[in-house]
Amino acid sequence: MDKPVAKIGLKHGSGGRAMRQLIEDVFLTLASPVDGIGLSALDDGAAIRVGDRWLVVTTDSHVVHPIFFPGGDIGRLSVSGTVNDLAMMGATEPLGLTCAVVLEDGFPRADLERVVASMRETAREANAPIVTGDTKVMGKDEVDGIVLNTTGVALAERVVSDAGLRAGDLLIVTGTIGDHGMAIMSRRHDLRLEGDLRSDVAPLNGLVREALRAGGEDVVAMKDPTRGGVAGVLHEMAAKGKVGIVIDETALPVRDEVRAAGEMIGIDPLLVANEGKAVIAVRARAADKVLAALRAHPLGASATVIATAIAERPGAVILDTGFGKRMLAEPEGELLPRIC
Amino acid sequence: MAGKDLFQELKFRDPVRARALAEAIAREVDAIGRTVPVMHVCGSHEQAIARFGLRAVLPPGLELIMGPGCPVCVTDGPEVDEAVALALQGARVCTYGDMLRLPGTARSLADAQADGAKVEVVYSVSQAVELAQKHPEDEVVFLGSGFETTAVATAAVALASPPKNFSILSVHKYVPAAMNVVAESPQTNIEGYIAAGHAAIITGWGIFEPFAARTGKPVVVAGFEPLDILAAILQLVELMRQGKAEVANVYPRCVTKEGNLPAQRSLWKVFRPVTGTWRGIAEVRDGNLDLRPEYAHLDARKRFRIDTAPVRDEDAEEAAKGCICGSIMLGLANPGDCALFGKTCVPESPVGACMVSSEGQCRIWHTYGGVPDLRKVGT
Numbered sequence: 001m002d003k004p005v006a007k008i009g010l011k012h013g014s015g016g017r018a019m020r021q022l023i024e025d026v027f028l029t030l031a032s033p034v035d036g037i038g039l040s041a042l043d044d045g046a047a048i049r050v051g052d053r054w055l056v057v058t059t060d061s062h063v064v065h066p067i068f069f070p071g072g073d074i075g076r077l078s079v080s081g082t083v084n085d086l087a088m089m090g091a092t093e094p095l096g097l098t099c100a101v102v103l104e105d106g107f108p109r110a111d112l113e114r115v116v117a118s119m120r121e122t123a124r125e126a127n128a129p130i131v132t133g134d135t136k137v138m139g140k141d142e143v144d145g146i147v148l149n150t151t152g153v154a155l156a157e158r159v160v161s162d163a164g165l166r167a168g169d170l171l172i173v174t175g176t177i178g179d180h181g182m183a184i185m186s187r188r189h190d191l192r193l194e195g196d197l198r199s200d201v202a203p204l205n206g207l208v209r210e211a212l213r214a215g216g217e218d219v220v221a222m223k224d225p226t227r228g229g230v231a232g233v234l235h236e237m238a239a240k241g242k243v244g245i246v247i248d249e250t251a252l253p254v255r256d257e258v259r260a261a262g263e264m265i266g267i268d269p270l271l272v273a274n275e276g277k278a279v280i281a282v283r284a285r286a287a288d289k290v291l292a293a294l295r296a297h298p299l300g301a302s303a304t305v306i307a308t309a310i311a312e313r314p315g316a317v318i319l320d321t322g323f324g325k326r327m328l329a330e331p332e333g334e335l336l337p338r339i340c
Numbered sequence: 341m342a343g344k345d346l347f348q349e350l351k352f353r354d355p356v357r358a359r360a361l362a363e364a365i366a367r368e369v370d371a372i373g374r375t376v377p378v379m380h381v382c383g384s385h386e387q388a389i390a391r392f393g394l395r396a397v398l399p400p401g402l403e404l405i406m407g408p409g410c411p412v413c414v415t416d417g418p419e420v421d422e423a424v425a426l427a428l429q430g431a432r433v434c435t436y437g438d439m440l441r442l443p444g445t446a447r448s449l450a451d452a453q454a455d456g457a458k459v460e461v462v463y464s465v466s467q468a469v470e471l472a473q474k475h476p477e478d479e480v481v482f483l484g485s486g487f488e489t490t491a492v493a494t495a496a497v498a499l500a501s502p503p504k505n506f507s508i509l510s511v512h513k514y515v516p517a518a519m520n521v522v523a524e525s526p527q528t529n530i531e532g533y534i535a536a537g538h539a540a541i542i543t544g545w546g547i548f549e550p551f552a553a554r555t556g557k558p559v560v561v562a563g564f565e566p567l568d569i570l571a572a573i574l575q576l577v578e579l580m581r582q583g584k585a586e587v588a589n590v591y592p593r594c595v596t597k598e599g600n601l602p603a604q605r606s607l608w609k610v611f612r613p614v615t616g617t618w619r620g621i622a623e624v625r626d627g628n629l630d631l632r633p634e635y636a637h638l639d640a641r642k643r644f645r646i647d648t649a650p651v652r653d654e655d656a657e658e659a660a661k662g663c664i665c666g667s668i669m670l671g672l673a674n675p676g677d678c679a680l681f682g683k684t685c686v687p688e689s690p691v692g693a694c695m696v697s698s699e700g701q702c703r704i705w706h707t708y709g710g711v712p713d714l715r716k717v718g719t
């Protein structure tokens with residue numbers, strides 16, 4: 001549909017349609033068959049069969065502006081991101097994390113120490129030891145400040161893919177949506193919004209463990225709504241599971257500050273990144289049990305059922321606004337706040 | 341009047357009331373007994389309609405069509421050329437956000453900016469005045485776009501003796517003219533109009549009475565909450581069923597019959613309506629708001645020799661690229677009819693004006709996932 005582009009743009013990194021297209025066109029050529037879930041599944045990570053268990057591996061590079069933001073920093077983000085990607089595949093006990101850092105010439109040492117302290121603390125919180133690393137320094141302007149890469153490995157008894165949805169399944173979000181993205185955006189664009197916009201960045205493996213304990217095999221798909229937000233995740237789950245998804249907009253947990261900021265800059269909280277939330281799809285019969293387990297955990301206090309999978313319109317995500325229904329567009333490209 | 345009680349005390353985001361209104365609309369449309377095409381002429385209305393998915397609750401017999409409701413979309417290529425030329429001639433050109441990427445006949449202000457011209461986005465005309473104060477060495481030109489709503493703000497600044505190095509390039513447009521264009525278009529089949537509440541706050545709803553009388557079509561002034569819009573549609577179909585070409589106001593919390601008189605006084609003191617070309621549509625009688633001769637000293641067109649020849653390309657018409665914005669703005673087509681919609685024409689690389697402006701119909705439909713028939717899905 002889209003003509004191939006000659007150059008990579010920012011939109012190719014923003015978790016939307018353009019990025020998926022690029023991955024499919026370019027990176028999937030790297031995929032080779034594995035016993036388990038490999039690159040071609042485009043899941044949160046890979047799962048390779050080892051005996052009767054699964055070795056789950058995931059990697060992520062982190063860039064964020066500003067690197068210190070309300071509610072967190074790039075260090076906490078990089079550890080949480082990888083721990084969460086493992087957890088989304090059902091691997092809630094990380095064996096170890098690696099950490100590779102690329103720094104720009106002139107990067108303040110005090111900032112680096114602050115970032116590393118935050119990584120250490122988050123790793124302890126997640127019970128995820130950091131076991132090896134690598135450091136590179138590049139010239140001025142050759143890299144923007146700091147790039148942090150973390151890789152994680154874990155063993156799991158059962159793998160949860162993101163393709164397991166069937167009509168009738170319910171989708172739960174583990175807490176309020178849009179907090180991270182809206183906090184970053186208001187900082188970046190210096191919106192000086194009233195209220196308390198804070199990132200939700202946190203490691204979720206403990207929370208997910210509770211959900212899996214309660215739901216067992218009835219937990220059929222999980223994904224953390226980072227770039228592309230909840231909308232992106234639901235689009236992916238709808239496409240992979242070949243179902244339609246109807247979101248009940250009135251049920252969405254959104255903090256007032258986030259809602260207000262969204263209305264102000266013209267960006268839907270459904271589209272912005274979360275760093276401490278999961279979308280968990282369950283068979284309807286297990287929804288109550290899973291919800292109760294999530295709500296009993298401090299990170300899941302406002303867990304809510306937000307959507308239902310339907311047989312009609314496979315691949316489509318439909319928003320029931322309470323007034324009517326419309327399609328929820330798939331996020332694409334950078335989110336641009338309204339300027340007028 | 342069946343709907344009257346329903347919108348007496350509107351709670352503006354109450355889905356239960358919304359359903360009741362939608363059902364009442366369906367009954368009226370049923371009573372009319374055929375498909376009724378109605379038009380709203382406002383980008384903000386389209387935003388709300390698409391955002392809340394209202395088309396999915398309206399009866400199939402009601403066709404809700406957007407008209408030329410976005411002042412950015414109807415700003416003509418040669419008008420943008422003037423601003424681009426001024427910027428390249430060295431002026432500091434300030435304007436509202438969406439105007440930046442709006443293509444002229446060949447180039448946009450964003451292109452000029454990339455070439456090193458001083459182009460700045462402002463949130464209000466007074467910010468442009470501040471820039472003029474801050475940069476006495478520069479000629480600061482405010483490219484004034486928008487309907488009555490923003491033209492009033494421009495007029496207020498003109499009346500407040502702005503600094504000597506400040507001037508205005510007006511591409512302001514006038515809403516009632518937009519409705520005339522549609523009503524007079526030979527292909528039009530529109531049977532009723534929803535008028536823009538914001539503009540009517542200034543002009544008052546009385547201004548639509550001659551229009552209704554002349555065209556024989558009812559007009560209802562509406563606010564921007566989902567219930568405002570549904571209430572307006574209900575009022576409109578009631579009037580249509582009764583065959584009354586009247587004007588009704590379902591936005592009484594903001595709009596009066598005579599409007600904001602002081603604002604009108606300053607508007608008409610500074611501006612006069614002139615015939616101008618609207619993008620994709622043609623000449624529109626009284627469609628543009630030009631500075632009056634008394635304000636020639638503030639009129640960029642009078643102050644500078646604007647040479648658009650170097651930035652002009654008459655052949656680079658949008659229509660040649662397959663863009664059907666013109667038909668869309670006249671309500672004769674919708675974005676889904678455009679072969680480029682969502683494919684080669686997306687918000688990041690728009691082909692036509694309707695995909696540039698956040699009030700443009702193509703952009704709105706794209707943002708809200710198009711408008712397939714969702715009446716029966718998942719219920």
Ligand code: SF4
Nearest residue numbers: 382383384536538539
């Ligand atoms: S300026 Fe007036 S007509 Fe235009 S979008 Fe705003 S309210 Fe509607």
Ligand code: SF4
Nearest residue numbers: 663664678685692702
């Ligand atoms: S989709 Fe693009 S090209 Fe087609 S009518 Fe709209 S603006 Fe023009």
